[in-house]
Amino acid sequence: MMEADADKIKQVLLNLLSNAIKYNEPKGKVTIAARAEGQHMWISVQDTGIGIAPEDLNHVFEKFFRSRRTEKFANGTGLGLSISKKIIESHSGTLSVQSQTDKGSTFVIELPLRSTFNKETVA
Numbered sequence: 001m002m003e004a005d006a007d008k009i010k011q012v013l014l015n016l017l018s019n020a021i022k023y024n025e026p027k028g029k030v031t032i033a034a035r036a037e038g039q040h041m042w043i044s045v046q047d048t049g050i051g052i053a054p055e056d057l058n059h060v061f062e063k064f065f066r067s068r069r070t071e072k073f074a075n076g077t078g079l080g081l082s083i084s085k086k087i088i089e090s091h092s093g094t095l096s097v098q099s100q101t102d103k104g105s106t107f108v109i110e111l112p113l114r115s116t117f118n119k120e121t122v123a
Helices: 008-020 052-057 082-089
Strands: 030-037 038-045 096-102 104-112
Touching: 008 038, 008 082, 008 104, 052 082, 082 096
Parallel strands: none
Antiparallel strands: 030 038, 038 104, 096 104
């Protein structure tokens, strides 16, 4: 059991899953895992897709950022990950990514089970 804005956490998970599917390879794999330990919960979304170039990793959570490699795979505004990060941070959590080009990406959410989330900071 965790304290959170369920609609906002659902929005983050749907965004991460949508990206994992959108940027995956044909017959690729998407894995979702969750675990609670102590006072924290971790949720990961992993894909076997195109991955994120090393030079783009530091920018993926910036508003309107879109890697040139992804433009041929799908349309988008470049807002999903920046909004997702803001939502998770408003719950006193973190959103991080690990990725290798042509091998896939793993996005990891870490959330405290008891959050003092601020609805006003999530727009």
